[in-house]
Amino acid sequence: AQSVAQPEDQVNVAEGNPLTVKCTYSVSGNPYLFWYVQYPNRGLQFLLKYITGDNLVKGSYGFEAEFNKSQTSFHLKKPSALVSDSALYFCAVSGDNQGGKLIFGQGTELSVKP
Amino acid sequence: DTGVSQDPRHKITKRGQNVTFRCDPISEHNRLYWYRQTLGQGPEFLTYFQNEAQLEKSRLLSDRFSAERPKGSFSTLEIQRTEQGDSAMYLCASTEGAGNYGYTFGSGTRLTVV
Numbered sequence: 585a586q587s588v589a590q591p592e593d594q595v596n597v598a599e600g601n602p603l604t605v606k607c608t609y610s611v612s613g614n615p616y617l618f619w620y621v622q623y624p625n626r627g628l629q630f631l632l633k634y635i636t637g638d639n640l641v642k643g644s645y646g647f648e649a650e651f652n653k654s655q656t657s658f659h660l661k662k663p664s665a666l667v668s669d670s671a672l673y674f675c676a677v678s679g680d681n682q683g684g685k686l687i688f689g690q691g692t693e694l695s696v697k698p
Numbered sequence: 699d700t701g702v703s704q705d706p707r708h709k710i711t712k713r714g715q716n717v718t719f720r721c722d723p724i725s726e727h728n729r730l731y732w733y734r735q736t737l738g739q740g741p742e743f744l745t746y747f748q749n750e751a752q753l754e755k756s757r758l759l760s761d762r763f764s765a766e767r768p769k770g771s772f773s774t775l776e777i778q779r780t781e782q783g784d785s786a787m788y789l790c791a792s793t794e795g796a797g798n799y800g801y802t803f804g805s806g807t808r809l810t811v812v
């Protein structure tokens with residue numbers, strides 16, 4: 585069965601510092617990995633995805649993520665955090681023959697303080 | 699076409715009443731997904747359509763829930779005899795192709811059952 589774990593409920597970072605939001609996954613076959621961000625009372629906004637190819641994926645708003653097959657991880661990173669990055673971040677996975685159905689992690693609340 | 703639209707944004711209903719939500723996907727997208735998100739959790743898959751065909755339903759979708767996509771365009775999600783446990787954000791998303799390349803979410807419908 586597919587699953588996603590986001591081990592940190594909350595991540596606190598000072599503005600200008602690098603940030604990492606962790607994600608590990610379990611899936612049969614090839615993983616299709618995604619990061620979404622959610623602002624209060626809004627839907628989810630797509631940040632980036634890994635389907636195949638280069639393990640370092642660059643996405644929207646300066647975010648990037650590194651796919652690590654041996655550690656089954658897909659951590660989200662940004663070199664320099666902004667206060668406006670404060671939001672809820674979700675990692676999600678799909679697999680082969682899943683019809684594009686996503687399994688989401690519990691979410692990590694990112695708080696960036698000035 | 700500016701994205702995925704969901705209506706209404708908020709719905710408050712009394713326990714036992716029926717409610718219906720509407721989702722208008724991006725016009726060229728053949729796949730449409732419904733997810734439910736409760737407070738503090740990641741979205742959970744409910745069902746999805748390819749064109750007008752409903753291809754999969756989650757076990758979360760009890761017999762009180764029904765979804766349609768009659769002409770392969772907009773979709774409706776109906777909940778009959780609502781219960782307090784149905785209170786959640788209901789999210790719709792759409793995509794092209796097989797769905798493994800990520801999708802665009804709507805802003806969601808927040809249901810409160812009192």
